[in-house]
Amino acid sequence: MTDAFRNRIDLELTVNGEAVELTVPAGRHLIDLLRLDLGLTGSHAGCEHGVCGACTVLVDGAPVRGCLTLAPQLGGADVWTIEGLTDRGLVADLQAAFVARNALQCGYCTPGMLVAAKALIDAGGTPSRAEIREHMSGNYCRCTGYEAIVDAVETVARDRAEGAMS
Amino acid sequence: MNIKFDDPNRPNSYIGRTVPRPNAGRLVAGKGRYVDDITLPRMVHVAFLRCPHAHAKIGEIDTEEARAQKGVLGIFTARDLAQVCTPWEGKLAHLEGMKTPPQSALAIDRATWAGEPVVAVVARTRAEAEAAAALVIVDFEPLPAVTDMRSALDKDTPVLHPQFDDNLCFRKENATATPQKAFDGAHTVVESEFKIGRHTGVTLEPRVIIADWNGGEGELTAHVSNQAPHMLQVLLAKHMGIPESRVRVICGDVGGSFGVKVHVYPDEVATAAIAKIMGRPVKFCADRLESFTSDIHARDHEATGRIAVDESGKILGFDVDDWTGIGPYSIYPRTSAVEGLQVTNLIGGPYDFEHYRVRSTTVFQNKGICAQYRAVGHPVAVAITEGLVDMAAAEMGIDPIEFRRRNVIRDDAYPVTTAAGLKLEGLSHEKSLDALVEAMDYDVLRAEQADLRKRGIHRGIGIASFIELTNPSPFMYGIGGARISAQDGCTVRMDPDGSVVVLTGVTEQGQGTEAIMAQIVAEAVGIRPDMVRVVTGDTRVTPFGGGTWASRGAGIGGEAALKAGRALRDQILGIAASMLQAKAEGLDIRDGQIVDAASGEDRLPLEELGRVVYFRGDTLPKDLSRELMQTRHYITSDYPYAFTNGVQASYVEVDTETGFVKLLKHWCVEDCGRIINPQLVDEQIRGGIVQGIGGALFEEIVYDDEGQIQNGSMADYLVPMSGEMPDMVIRHVETPTQESELGAKGAGEAGTAGAPAAVMNAINDAIRPLGGQVTRMPFTPERVLRALGTLKD
Ligand code: FES
Ligand code: FES
Numbered sequence: 001m002t003d004a005f006r007n008r009i010d011l012e013l014t015v016n017g018e019a020v021e022l023t024v025p026a027g028r029h030l031i032d033l034l035r036l037d038l039g040l041t042g043s044h045a046g047c048e049h050g051v052c053g054a055c056t057v058l059v060d061g062a063p064v065r066g067c068l069t070l071a072p073q074l075g076g077a078d079v080w081t082i083e084g085l086t087d088r089g090l091v092a093d094l095q096a097a098f099v100a101r102n103a104l105q106c107g108y109c110t111p112g113m114l115v116a117a118k119a120l121i122d123a124g125g126t127p128s129r130a131e132i133r134e135h136m137s138g139n140y141c142r143c144t145g146y147e148a149i150v151d152a153v154e155t156v157a158r159d160r161a162e163g164a165m166s
Numbered sequence: 167m168n169i170k171f172d173d174p175n176r177p178n179s180y181i182g183r184t185v186p187r188p189n190a191g192r193l194v195a196g197k198g199r200y201v202d203d204i205t206l207p208r209m210v211h212v213a214f215l216r217c218p219h220a221h222a223k224i225g226e227i228d229t230e231e232a233r234a235q236k237g238v239l240g241i242f243t244a245r246d247l248a249q250v251c252t253p254w255e256g257k258l259a260h261l262e263g264m265k266t267p268p269q270s271a272l273a274i275d276r277a278t279w280a281g282e283p284v285v286a287v288v289a290r291t292r293a294e295a296e297a298a299a300a301l302v303i304v305d306f307e308p309l310p311a312v313t314d315m316r317s318a319l320d321k322d323t324p325v326l327h328p329q330f331d332d333n334l335c336f337r338k339e340n341a342t343a344t345p346q347k348a349f350d351g352a353h354t355v356v357e358s359e360f361k362i363g364r365h366t367g368v369t370l371e372p373r374v375i376i377a378d379w380n381g382g383e384g385e386l387t388a389h390v391s392n393q394a395p396h397m398l399q400v401l402l403a404k405h406m407g408i409p410e411s412r413v414r415v416i417c418g419d420v421g422g423s424f425g426v427k428v429h430v431y432p433d434e435v436a437t438a439a440i441a442k443i444m445g446r447p448v449k450f451c452a453d454r455l456e457s458f459t460s461d462i463h464a465r466d467h468e469a470t471g472r473i474a475v476d477e478s479g480k481i482l483g484f485d486v487d488d489w490t491g492i493g494p495y496s497i498y499p500r501t502s503a504v505e506g507l508q509v510t511n512l513i514g515g516p517y518d519f520e521h522y523r524v525r526s527t528t529v530f531q532n533k534g535i536c537a538q539y540r541a542v543g544h545p546v547a548v549a550i551t552e553g554l555v556d557m558a559a560a561e562m563g564i565d566p567i568e569f570r571r572r573n574v575i576r577d578d579a580y581p582v583t584t585a586a587g588l589k590l591e592g593l594s595h596e597k598s599l600d601a602l603v604e605a606m607d608y609d610v611l612r613a614e615q616a617d618l619r620k621r622g623i624h625r626g627i628g629i630a631s632f633i634e635l636t637n638p639s640p641f642m643y644g645i646g647g648a649r650i651s652a653q654d655g656c657t658v659r660m661d662p663d664g665s666v667v668v669l670t671g672v673t674e675q676g677q678g679t680e681a682i683m684a685q686i687v688a689e690a691v692g693i694r695p696d697m698v699r700v701v702t703g704d705t706r707v708t709p710f711g712g713g714t715w716a717s718r719g720a721g722i723g724g725e726a727a728l729k730a731g732r733a734l735r736d737q738i739l740g741i742a743a744s745m746l747q748a749k750a751e752g753l754d755i756r757d758g759q760i761v762d763a764a765s766g767e768d769r770l771p772l773e774e775l776g777r778v779v780y781f782r783g784d785t786l787p788k789d790l791s792r793e794l795m796q797t798r799h800y801i802t803s804d805y806p807y808a809f810t811n812g813v814q815a816s817y818v819e820v821d822t823e824t825g826f827v828k829l830l831k832h833w834c835v836e837d838c839g840r841i842i843n844p845q846l847v848d849e850q851i852r853g854g855i856v857q858g859i860g861g862a863l864f865e866e867i868v869y870d871d872e873g874q875i876q877n878g879s880m881a882d883y884l885v886p887m888s889g890e891m892p893d894m895v896i897r898h899v900e901t902p903t904q905e906s907e908l909g910a911k912g913a914g915e916a917g918t919a920g921a922p923a924a925v926m927n928a929i930n931d932a933i934r935p936l937g938g939q940v941t942r943m944p945f946t947p948e949r950v951l952r953a954l955g956t957l958k959d
Contacts, residue, residue, distance in 0.1 A: 025293075027293075035202075035203075040196075041196075041199075041200075041202075041203035042195070042196020042197065042198075043196070044200070044370070044371070044421070045202075046370045046371070046372075046454070046880075047454045047879070047880045048453060048454060049454065049879060049880070049881065051879070051880040051881050052370060052880055054370055081196065082195065082196030083195075083196050086194075086195045086196060095191075095194040095195065098190070098194050099186055099187070099190045099191055099194055100186065102186075102187065102190070102678075102845050102846065102849050104190060104193055104194060104676070105422075105675075105676030105677065105678075105849065105853060106193075106369075106370070106371070106419070106420060106421045106422045106423075106675055106676030107189075107190070107193030107194070107198050107419065107421070107676065108198070108200065108369075108370045108371045108421030108422060109370050110193055110194055110196075111194075111196045114194065129893070132888075133888045133889050133891070134888075134889050136888045136889075137887040137888045137889035137890075138887075139887075139888070140370060140880070140885060140887060141370070141888075142367075142368055142369060142370050142422045142424070142853075142857070142885070143370075143422055143676050143853050144849060144852065144853050144856075145849075145852035145853040145854075145855060145856035145857075145886075145891060145894065145917075146856065146886075146887075146888040146891050147852050147891070147893055147894055148849055148852070149888065150888065150893075
């Protein structure tokens with residue numbers, strides 16, 4: 001272990017709309033900060049090297065890999081996880097569509113999927129199935145085969161677009 | 167009373183309907199509780215130093231520097247753990263001649279694959295444990311590695327285990343009396359090699375366990391991501407010398423399993439042993455590299471196969487020589503011989519023919535251990551069978567659908583014993599083919615294919631019929647001496663408010679076990695599914711059972727739930743009859759109300775009955791039986807397995823310049839007997855298909871000649887992502903098993919069984935006119951280009 005890794009840093013940021021102050025090792029990754037330091041276990045670690053998307057959370061509005069983001073990058077950041085998004089109802093329609101379409105089986109990929117889908121849906125419009133597949137292809141799911149996830153995202157995009165028109 | 171399944175308007179008709187999963191709402195909210203989400207007081211973390219060589223002698227182990235690191239609390243070697251934990255052998259008595267050496271929680275004296283755990287380091291945090299493990303110095307002396315399966319039995323290949331004469335783990339030949347007869351003078355004989363790559367499960371949640379030793383009670387509690395809690399309970403007890411009653415295994419939310427999490431792993435046993443030694447909770451969570459090197463692998467088969475056909479296009483026989491390398495040990499307790507064994511049973515499964523010979527050879531090698539993974543053996547057998555069938559059809563100029571129609575076992579022929587000796591109760595190959603042709607609009611698709619071919623676009627249609635083993639009886643493991651329950655049980659309890667709690671021995675890993683149990687019990691008792699709460703995965707609480715594997719949850723666990731629910735209903739009606747001065751036969755329960763069976767008129771809400779039984783039992787006759795809790799068990803006995811069947815089709819486009827295969831669409835017609843929840847069945851099949859496609863197009867653990875994994879990360883071991891996957895059309899034929907009242911067979915593995923063959927046949931259909939043929943999975947662009955002759959060495 002290097003001294004740099006052992007060094008700890010003081011951090012102030014906002015997580016799910018709540019101010020957080022904590023001291024963590026400088027080598028702390030966001031996913032560990034959330035899970036270990038804040039007890040927010042809704043975000044998961046699948047690969048810990050940026051490939052699977054299970055750790056996807058929102059930082060300053062953009063989806064990022066929690067396993068690649070280091071604590072020192074997070075001073076003043078605005079972080080949203082599945083817990084906060086759920087409490088505020090910000091992904092309620094996606095969650096309802098995922099349940100109705102059975103777009104989750106074991107559920108381990110689901111929080112990351114929902115955050116990735118939110119980014120696409122929030123951009124507006126009605127993406128094609130191919131566009132949805134392309135957008136979601138940074139998030140690995142071993143269980144579903146993806147079709148139900150694509151269906152759920154497509155339904156919400158269409159419903160939101162129709163809601164916006166009416 | 168029998169349930170009139172064919173009447174959708176019957177009361178409480180929840181079996182057969184799409185009902186939402188009770189646990190899904192929690193999971194989408196990020197409120198799952200997977201093992202790594204659990205933190206126990208005084209919990210510490212273990213990390214392992216794993217052997218970096220495929221085969222090495224273990225010399226001196228120097229732990230001094232590691233021990234001095236801040237946060238390190240203990241370092242353990244094989245000898246330390248041997249004090250509290252005995253070795254095991256993955257053998258089954260009925261697999262004649264099979265051999266495997268004892269395996270320990272940590273390697274003793276010699277490590278036999280790159281990734282085998284050698285030293286365990288415990289620290290306050292996982293990061294500290296991992297950092298310290300890297301500082302342990304082990305004097306490894308590399309030994310020659312056995313890596314090639316085909317030469318593993320050659321005289322000049324080193325023998326991996328000194329106690330044996332050769333590297334043979336198991337060999338099985340299954341043959342009819344005159345296997346050669348088919349091939350002598352047959353009109354058409356087609357022969358081919360096939361290769362199925364080495365896969366691994368890549369569950370998104372890695373393997374993870376927290377073991378907690380309670381010295382005061384002499385009791386071990388393990389929270390573990392696993393599919394078979396009672397099996398693990400019994401085996402941890404056995405090897406740690408603890409009474410079974412003092413081991414509790416809890417499997418909460420499991421982030422995918424697919425067979426990866428149904429085995430005994432040395433690092434997990436080591437974690438339990440360390441918890442006992444240290445007297446505090448210890449957590450082990452595999453990182454992704456550890457998953458690749460120490461989760462079970464599967465497949466890795468090479469085969470030569472022949473099919474003989476007469477002039478009318480009728481199959482006469484199959485002759486297959488199959489080889490597989492399973493790493494240095496047979497897995498415990500299910501053995502690593504089963505995948506090869508399945509191949510010897512399943513070749514030619516859908517077809518009516520006479521002559522059969524399949525030999526499978528399972529050898530030891532210095533690679534990761536291979537074992538049961540979704541659809542065990544089926545993708546291999548189906549690829550060989552359906553590959554040969556399509557090649558024969560093409561050779562004879564017969565359309566592949568027509569060729570199959572001529573050869574499948576007729577729907578009215580059952581029961582049937584196949585040439586391989588399988589007892590089949592009732593299948594529907596003919597109906598399934600009809601349904602497939604209709605779903606695909608086969609002729610139109612063929613016309614489109616021909617049309618595009620003229621314009622230089624090479625599309626292919628691939629068909630794969632299959633059978634699938636589900637609902638296993640004790641013939642699978644129990645008769646071989648393994649303490650793995652083929653029976654399962656269910657306890658159903660009505661509480662004062664009329665709601666029902668279900669305790670089941672089968673487990674939930676996302677298939678929807680909780681949902682179907684709620685549906686079955688709701689219908690059996692006569693209440694809404696939302697009045698049912700289901701408890702799974704706790705050996706202290708649920709009836710002793712087998713867990714969820716081999717597509718047994720719905721067929722076996724579901725039947726136990728149906729029986730328990732019916733028993734509770736009868737008990738409730740007996741009490742109601744007494745309260746209402748009526749005859750029990752004249753009453754029914756509908757939607758949580760006791761009603762007059764004939765008129766449907768409400769007589770008594772269940773909660774009123776619950777109130778009286780629990781709080782005013784004094785008002786009931788003294789001798790009235792009032793057990794509002796009933797348990798029933800179920801085991802299959804007429805057939806060793808309930809086979810299902812189906813047929814898949816894949817439509818692909820091959821880019822002949824780049825070798826890329828684009829999946830355009832996929833179809834599956836599947837017959838899993840009674841469907842309990844159509845949506846859950848469809849999604850099991852879709853997920854399974856994509857897992858099968860992974861093996862066909864992307865997935866392969868690559869080892870070099872020295873036994874080192876070349877692609878042990880998710881960036882290098884390619885898995886299907888949403889971008890490349892097709893939409894899938896799923897259709898059903900329902901042939902319920904007559905063995906149970908529910909009639910359900912398994913549905914979880916059919917997708918994986920048939921998809922690789924369908925994709926292979928589709929690619930070959932596309933490139934055959936160009937003179938190409940692929941049989942070596944995964945069909946990477948490079949392999950496709952080589953098949954086309956575009957790429958030469
Ligand atoms: S855990 Fe971050 S991408 Fe996999
Ligand atoms: S639902 Fe299991 S990984 Fe996606």
